[in-house]
Amino acid sequence: MLFLNTRPADRATPLSQFLQAAQVDVLDLPLLELVPVPWSEQLALQYAELPSVQVIVVVSPSAVQYGMEGLQRSGMALAALQHVQWIAVGEATAQALQAYGLQSHVPEVETSEGMLDLPVLHQLPRMAKIAFWRGEGGCQFMMDTLRSAGMxxxxxxxYRRQCPxxxxxxxxKNLARLQAQQRYCMLVTSEAGWLNWRKLTAEHADLLNHAHFLVLGGRLFHVLEQDRQIHQSAFSISQLNDLRKESILKQIAAVQGTR
Structure with missing residues (x-):
C-alpha cells in the first residue's frame, strides 16, 4: 500500500526514510510550505512586550527558528525570558527549544486540544499574559479558548503557510499510480493541508474514495468526518495523537491489516 507523506519538504525526510526501512512504499507530496513573515514595526513592538508574559506557546520547529531569529533581531537576550514557561506542541518542537537550552511542557496529544489540557495553563491566574509563536491561521481554536477564559x-x-x-x-506525475491503488494511506496534519488536498484533487474525486487518512487529533478528525458525510465520500479515517514515526508506522500496519 502506498503512503503519502504530506509533511513540509524540510521535515519529510526522517519519516520517509524510517517508513521505507520498514518496507513501506512512500511518496513525498508536501501539502504545505512555510514562508517567513517580513520583519515589521508590529513584530518589533511585540518582542518589546515579551518579557511581560508568563508563558510562550510554540506551535512548530519552524516557529522556534523564526521566533529566535526575531528575538535576535529585536536585540533582546534570551536571558530576559528566564522566568517564562514554554509550551511546545510536540516532541520535535520541544527538541528545537532544547537546542537553545529551554525546557518545555509537551502535551500527550500533539494538538491545540492537547496543549489546553496541560496543567501549566490551568494554574495561571485570570488575565495572565500568554504569547504565541505561530504561523498565519494556526492555533486559532486554542487562542480563542484562552481569550474566552480571560487570558x-x-x-x-x-510565517504563513501555502501549498507548494x-x-x-x-x-x-503520480496520478495514474494513485488511481491504480486499491487503497492508499495519507497523512493529514492540519486543516490547511486537507483543504489544499481537496483543491488539488477537485477534478479527481475518485481519489478520495479509496484513501485512508491518518489525521492528527480529534478536531481534525471531526473536520474530515464532516466532509465525508457532506460529500457522501467513501474514504476512511484514523486518528493520530502524535507525529512520532513509530505511531505512524503502527497505524499504517493497522490499515494494512498486518497488526
Whole structure:
C-alpha cells in the first residue's frame, strides 16, 4: 500500500526514510510550505512586550527558528525570558527549544486540544499574559479558548503557510499510480493541508474514495468526518495523537491489516 507523506519538504525526510526501512512504499507530496513573515514595526513592538508574559506557546520547529531569529533581531537576550514557561506542541518542537537550552511542557496529544489540557495553563491566574509563536491561521481554536477564559494574548504571526508549487506537479506525475491503488494511506496534519488536498484533487474525486487518512487529533478528525458525510465520500479515517514515526508506522500496519 502506498503512503503519502504530506509533511513540509524540510521535515519529510526522517519519516520517509524510517517508513521505507520498514518496507513501506512512500511518496513525498508536501501539502504545505512555510514562508517567513517580513520583519515589521508590529513584530518589533511585540518582542518589546515579551518579557511581560508568563508563558510562550510554540506551535512548530519552524516557529522556534523564526521566533529566535526575531528575538535576535529585536536585540533582546534570551536571558530576559528566564522566568517564562514554554509550551511546545510536540516532541520535535520541544527538541528545537532544547537546542537553545529551554525546557518545555509537551502535551500527550500533539494538538491545540492537547496543549489546553496541560496543567501549566490551568494554574495561571485570570488575565495572565500568554504569547504565541505561530504561523498565519494556526492555533486559532486554542487562542480563542484562552481569550474566552480571560487570558491576555500576544500574537506573533511569524510565517504563513501555502501549498507548494510542486504539489500539483507531483500529483500529475503520480496520478495514474494513485488511481491504480486499491487503497492508499495519507497523512493529514492540519486543516490547511486537507483543504489544499481537496483543491488539488477537485477534478479527481475518485481519489478520495479509496484513501485512508491518518489525521492528527480529534478536531481534525471531526473536520474530515464532516466532509465525508457532506460529500457522501467513501474514504476512511484514523486518528493520530502524535507525529512520532513509530505511531505512524503502527497505524499504517493497522490499515494494512498486518497488526
Amino acid at each position: 491576555e494574548l500576544l500574537n506573533f504571526v511569524l 508549487e510542486q504539489a500539483s506537479k507531483i500529483l500529475a
